[in-house]
Amino acid sequence: MLVSTCVALVACACGPDEAKEDTGAKPHQPSASTRADEPSATPSVSARTAKPSAEPTGDQPVPRTEEGAIQRYEQYLHALGREDIDTVCEVAGPAAKKAQDQGLGPCTSTYAAVIQMISPAQKEALRTATVDPQHIVVRTPAKIEMPVEAVRSSASFSENDLGSYTLEYLKSNWYITD
DSSP, rough: OOOHHHHHHHHHHHOOSSOOOOOEEEEEEOOOOOOOOOOOOOOOOOOOTEEEEOOOOOOOOOOOSHHHHHHHHHHHHHHHTTTOHHHHHHHHHHHHHHHHHTTSSOOOHHHHHHHSSSSSSHHHTTTTTOOOOOGOOOEEEEEEEOOOOGGGSSSOOOTTTTEEEEEEEETEEEEEEO
């Protein structure tokens, strides 16, 4: 499927990370506290897609916690489902930059192609997708893996459809870096 090829290229075209990786990775164990609902924000409009966004943007700091990483990844998934390329590229900026440096093209044009290859049912499912915290992998306090198995939605996604991602805490927010 072409979607998986583009998503895989964006997600996998990244080179080794500058930060050292903790090799003693362990699956996430849920804490006694529960994750708060996503904070609401004043809706903004994406200049490229003219679709309203009800989720916070990169202008607002996100906590350096597992819950913060999950919230940020859900923001990415929802934006992908809404075809909000600006938000997708803001969250996936570091990975997209690495891919662009390797010849893939700018994030906005790459994800515009990716979005066109996602089925309407999958887009609808992504708009409300959540992440199961029991399936994430905490590498370090600032580096968390989001496997495709952690995505909970009304549609099924495989590694070829959506892929797995690594989020890192950079500049007071979580970003997809790989």
